[in-house]
Each structure stands twice: as C-alpha cells, then as structure tokens.
Amino acid sequence: MKVIKKSPIKAVLSSLTLALISSTTMAQELSITVTNLTQGLHFTPVITAAHNSENQIFMSGQMATSELQAMAEGGDISGLANLLSNADANINENPAAGLLAPTMSTSFTLTNESANTHLSLAAMILPSNDGFVGLDSWTIPEEAGTYTVFLNAYDAGTEANNELRGSGAPGEAGMPVPPPLDTSIGMNGTGITDMESNNKVHIHRGSLGDDDMTAGKSDINNSVQRWLNPIAKLTITVQ
Amino acid sequence: MLTFNTFQKITNKVTRPLLVASLLTIGLGACNDNTAEVVMPPVVTPVTPPIEVSYSITLTNLTYAQPLSPVAVALHGDSKMWQVGQAASAELEKLAEGGDNSDFIALATNIATTSGEGPVPPGASTTLEISTTDPMANYFTLATMLVNTNDAFSGLTGVDISTLALNQEKSWRLNVYDSGTEKNDEAVGTIPGPADGGVGYDAVRNDIDLVGYHSGVVSKDDGLSSSVLTQAHRFDNPAVKLTITRTK
Numbered sequence: 001m002k003v004i005k006k007s008p009i010k011a012v013l014s015s016l017t018l019a020l021i022s023s024t025t026m027a028q029e030l031s032i033t034v035t036n037l038t039q040g041l042h043f044t045p046v047i048t049a050a051h052n053s054e055n056q057i058f059m060s061g062q063m064a065t066s067e068l069q070a071m072a073e074g075g076d077i078s079g080l081a082n083l084l085s086n087a088d089a090n091i092n093e094n095p096a097a098g099l100l101a102p103t104m105s106t107s108f109t110l111t112n113e114s115a116n117t118h119l120s121l122a123a124m125i126l127p128s129n130d131g132f133v134g135l136d137s138w139t140i141p142e143e144a145g146t147y148t149v150f151l152n153a154y155d156a157g158t159e160a161n162n163e164l165r166g167s168g169a170p171g172e173a174g175m176p177v178p179p180p181l182d183t184s185i186g187m188n189g190t191g192i193t194d195m196e197s198n199n200k201v202h203i204h205r206g207s208l209g210d211d212d213m214t215a216g217k218s219d220i221n222n223s224v225q226r227w228l229n230p231i232a233k234l235t236i237t238v239q
Numbered sequence: 240m241l242t243f244n245t246f247q248k249i250t251n252k253v254t255r256p257l258l259v260a261s262l263l264t265i266g267l268g269a270c271n272d273n274t275a276e277v278v279m280p281p282v283v284t285p286v287t288p289p290i291e292v293s294y295s296i297t298l299t300n301l302t303y304a305q306p307l308s309p310v311a312v313a314l315h316g317d318s319k320m321w322q323v324g325q326a327a328s329a330e331l332e333k334l335a336e337g338g339d340n341s342d343f344i345a346l347a348t349n350i351a352t353t354s355g356e357g358p359v360p361p362g363a364s365t366t367l368e369i370s371t372t373d374p375m376a377n378y379f380t381l382a383t384m385l386v387n388t389n390d391a392f393s394g395l396t397g398v399d400i401s402t403l404a405l406n407q408e409k410s411w412r413l414n415v416y417d418s419g420t421e422k423n424d425e426a427v428g429t430i431p432g433p434a435d436g437g438v439g440y441d442a443v444r445n446d447i448d449l450v451g452y453h454s455g456v457v458s459k460d461d462g463l464s465s466s467v468l469t470q471a472h473r474f475d476n477p478a479v480k481l482t483i484t485r486t487k
Contacts, residue, residue: 035323035324036451037323037451037452038451038452038454039417039419039446039447039449039451039452039453039454040454102447102449102451103323103324103419103447103449103450103451104324105323105324208461208462209457209462210462211457211462211463211464211465222457222461222462222463223422223423223424223425223454223457223463224423224454225454226454226455226457227452227454227455228414228415228452228453228454228455228475228476229476230414230452230476231452233323
C-alpha cells in the first residue's frame with residue numbers, strides 16, 4: 001500500500017534526476033578567461049579545445065606531434081586546429097586576436113558537446129625556442145560553478161634552447177621575434193646550447209638569459225624574461 | 240486607500256501594455272496633486288545584537304633567505320586590493336618596495352586590520368588574530384614583502400571567508416607577485432632587506448606598472464652583474480603557507 005502511494009513521487013523524482021543528468025551531459029556553456037600571469041612573457045595565439053577522453057593536444061613524456069611542434073616553435077595553431085576539428089572537438093582559436101601581453105587576460109565562451117568532456121589549451125611563450133603554456137585534459141566539471149586552474153610552462157622537446165633570435169619555422173633554430181618584442185630582446189648572443197637531449201614534452205626548465213642586450217650567451221633578458229611557475233591562470237565558469 | 244505598492248502588485252497580473260499604461264497614469268497623477276496622500280507602510284528594522292567574528296591567521300615563511308616584512312591583514316567588503324594586469328595602488332607600492340604596511344593598513348576601505356610586530360624570518364611562523372562585528376567585513380586580504388627583492392610581495396586578496404564555520408580552517412600556499420613599480424635590477428641601494436640595507440620605497444615607477452607574478456631573483460651568482468643578491472636569495476613558488484581558522 002505504502003509502496004503504491006510513494007511510487008508516483010519516486011517516478012517524478014527519478015524523471016527529474018534523469019532530466020537534470022541529461023541536461024548536464026548534453027552541452028555545457030563554458031565562460032573561460034586566460035590570464036598571462038607573467039610580467040615578461042607574451043603568449044602567441046591561444047588554442048583551447050573541449051575534446052573527448054581519447055584525444056590530447058600534448059602529453060608530458062611523449063614526443064610532440066608535428067602540429068604541436070609548429071605551435072611551440074612558431075606559434076602556428078592551424079595544424080592543432082585541424083587535428084582537433086577532425087576529432088570533433090569544440091575549439092576556440094586566438095581569443096586575444098594576436099599576442100597576449102604580460103599580465104593581460106582574454107575571455108571567450110566555448111560550448112562543448114556531450115562527448116567532449118576534457119579541456120586542453122596551448123600557446124607558445126615568447127621569448128623561447130619551443131616553450132609553451134599548456135593544459136592537458138582537464139576534466140570539465142558537470143556541476144555549475146567557477147573553477148580556477150593554474151598552468152605551467154612546458155618545453156616541446158623539439159628544438160635546442162639556444163635562446164637566440166632566429167626562426168619560428170619548425171626545425172629551424174632560434175626564437176621568432178615578432179615586432180612588439182623586438183626592443184625587449186637582446187642580440188648577438190653566442191648561444192646557450194645547441195643540444196636538445198630530452199626530445200619528449202617536459203616541464204620547461206626555464207630560461208637562463210643574461211644581462212647583456214648586445215652580446216653575451218643569450219638574447220633573453222635575465223631580469224625580465226625568466227619566469228616561475230605557474231605562468232597562467234584559467235578561470236572557467238560552467239553555466 | 241491603497242498604497243502604490245499594493246496597486247502595483249495587482250496590476251502585475253495585467254498584460255504588459257496595460258501595466259505600463261496604468262503605471263504612467265498613476266505616475267502622472269502622483270506628480271499633480273496626490274503625492275501627499277500616498278501612505279507608505281512603516282519600515283521595521285530588525286534589531287540584531289552585533290555578533291563578533293574572530294579569525295586566527297598563521298603564516299609560515301617557506302623561503303630559504305627571504306625575510307617577510309610585518310604582515311598586513313585586513314577585513315573589508317567585496318573588493319580586491321590588487322589584481323594581475325592592474326597598476327598597484329600607492330599603498331601597495333610602499334609595502335612591496337619597502338615593507339612598510341602602514342598606509343596599506345590605513346586604507347579607508349579596510350574595516351578591521353592587524354599587523355605583524357616584526358619581520359618573519361625564513362622558516363619561521365607567526366600567528367595573528369583579527370576580530371570584527373561588522374557584517375560587511377567578509378573579505379580577507381593579507382600582504383607581506385619578500386624584503387631581499389626590489390618589489391616582490393606575497394599574499395592573497397578579496398577572499399570571502401564568511402563561509403568558514405566555527406573552528407573550521409582553510410589553508411593556502413601563496414605565490415609571489417611583483418608590484419610592477421620598481422625594475423628588478425637587484426642593484427646596490429635598492430633592496431631594503433638585510434642583503435643590502437638599501438632604500439625601499441621610491442615613488443618613481445620605472446617598471447611595467449602592472450601587477451603580475453614575479454619571475455624570481457636572478458642574483459649575481461646567476462648572471463646579473465649589477466645584483467647585490469646571491470644564490471641564497473633565490474626563491475620559488477610557493478613562498479608562504481597561510482592558514483585561517485575561525486575562532487569565534
């Protein structure tokens with residue numbers, strides 16, 4: 001008797017629960033702010049993607065893909081965008097419309113489909129040879145709220161950290177120097193190293209730099225363009 | 240007669256164009272000659288005795304050789320006393336360049352404040368108490384300078400601690416900010432801490448004038464020839480451990 005009395009309520013409750021669950025697992029709207037926490041690094045165009053659990057932009061301890069290499073050495077995210085798009089990811093590209101300057105933030109929204117449960121992000125850091133700020137497969141919470149994630153600097157392991165002006169083309173030595181950075185980066189350095197013995201993606205060991213803008217070992221300014229982790233803050237609001 | 244509020248309640252059920260029309264009529268009528276006749280219900284203010292809330296704040300210096308300047312603690316309304324990407328206030332500049340927290344603590348927006356009595360040496364801890372009866376004082380700020388630097392400070396600001404239950408504690412590991420107000424040349428005479436004993440605060444702003452995270456000390460041992468600092472003054476994140484306990 002009691003069971004009969006209760007069951008309609010139970011039925012309503014469980015259908016409500018189902019409705020709630022299905023609404024959260026269908027599509028979510030994410031409001032995302034990326035803050036460059038540093039005072040001396042620029043970020044090249046940022047790529048952010050919600051993707052399924054089987055895909056990744058990068059993975060520590062694994063060799064970089066050629067698409068990751070192009071991003072990390074030259075700031076070119078088109079290859080990563082293609083890869084992600086072929087994997088049915090939801091993608092945001094270049095929200096700052098160019099470089100994200102030191103201490104600056106950029107915001108955007110990303111709507112992720114139900115299968116795209118993980119969030120990743122990458123952008124090259126300048127000045128560096130193949131350094132990038134990264135987020136690898138953060139599980140997007142189902143619960144509405146605001147979440148903060150701090151990001152570290154990685155090294156793609158694809159280019160020697162010679163810390164010299166040079167090329168942003170994959171496989172070519174040196175650091176790309178776009179016009180806004182031209183005056184803050186030194187010249188005529190002799191080079192820190194021409195070896196890259198760890199060719200897997202790893203946490204960047206940091207730049208050495210020097211205090212000589214016209215000579216020395218490095219074209220990086222050691223009192224401005226070094227960093228300590230974390231170098232970026234991600235604020236994600238799940239609607 | 241009906242008060243205006245009651246009337247509005249009734250008309251809320253009417254369709255929108257009608258509601259607008261009748262509100263307009265009432266508004267015009269009130270303007271003409273009926274204003275004096277509108278009777279507002281008396282406002283009842285509930286009298287609640289002030290409730291005192293107290294917090295115990297324990298801070299540990301995690302660095303190797305960076306004494307922390309006397310810790311500034313404030314409770315205030317919903318605001319942040321610094322932000323990455325914004326210029327530091329003059330009061331924060333004074334704290335971050337010279338370790339002097341007096342102006343920072345004296346800010347009018349602070350509701351309750353307290354200050355550490357002296358510097359906190361590396362490896363040491365200090366505990367401070369702060370209390371308030373003001374229901375608006377829900378947000379917490381703490382700031383302290385790493386004194387063997389040009390303008391590095393650590394802390395956190397605008398954190399809502401009103402959700403802490405009695406005897407509940409919350410901990411943070413704090414990173415190091417750069418106030419962006421003084422170039423990190425580590426030069427003789429510019430570092431107020433024992434590594435130099437130089438001038439701390441200088442009103443001139445010769446850096447990017449935006450608060451950000453600190454890039455760390457270079458030191459003369461690691462290639463900054465102008466530096467008075469040694470390898471011993473280098474630090475990494477986090478630099479401070481902070482625990483807040485609600486004690487009342």
